[in-house]
Amino acid sequence: MDDLYGKVIIVEGTSDKRKVQPIIREPVEIICTNGTISLTKMDELIDQLFNREVYILVDADEAGEKLRKLFKREFPEAGHLYIDRMYKEVATTPEQHLASVLVGADIDIYTEYLEKRMNS
Numbered sequence: 001m002d003d004l005y006g007k008v009i010i011v012e013g014t015s016d017k018r019k020v021q022p023i024i025r026e027p028v029e030i031i032c033t034n035g036t037i038s039l040t041k042m043d044e045l046i047d048q049l050f051n052r053e054v055y056i057l058v059d060a061d062e063a064g065e066k067l068r069k070l071f072k073r074e075f076p077e078a079g080h081l082y083i084d085r086m087y088k089e090v091a092t093t094p095e096q097h098l099a100s101v102l103v104g105a106d107i108d109i110y111t112e113y114l115e116k117r118m119n120s
Helices: 014-023 039-048 062-074 095-104 112-119
Strands: 007-011 028-032 053-057 079-081
Touching: 007 014, 014 028, 014 095, 039 062, 053 062, 062 079, 079 095, 095 112
Parallel strands: 007 028, 007 053, 053 079
Antiparallel strands: none
């Protein structure tokens, strides 16, 4: 595999991507589904992501759960990252919480995002 990014995080929207990207230290490709995804697009994505570490990070709402179910069915190899339900959306989740979720998936992050939580 000569791919630049070994890990991939799939999020719903660009605001989610903008929230997650600065926290991550290692090169990770972040792909936006823009909410919904057709089966054709899903198949293309699965082909494109073959042999890569894929994580699904979607909102803790009905649309996010629907998307997660689709990924679980169509792409069972993917890992699933969950934000606390009280935050509902990835874009509004505090950086410290996202950092701890990402660390749990063995994704290298900038540790100052975790330190903020410990000092508050």
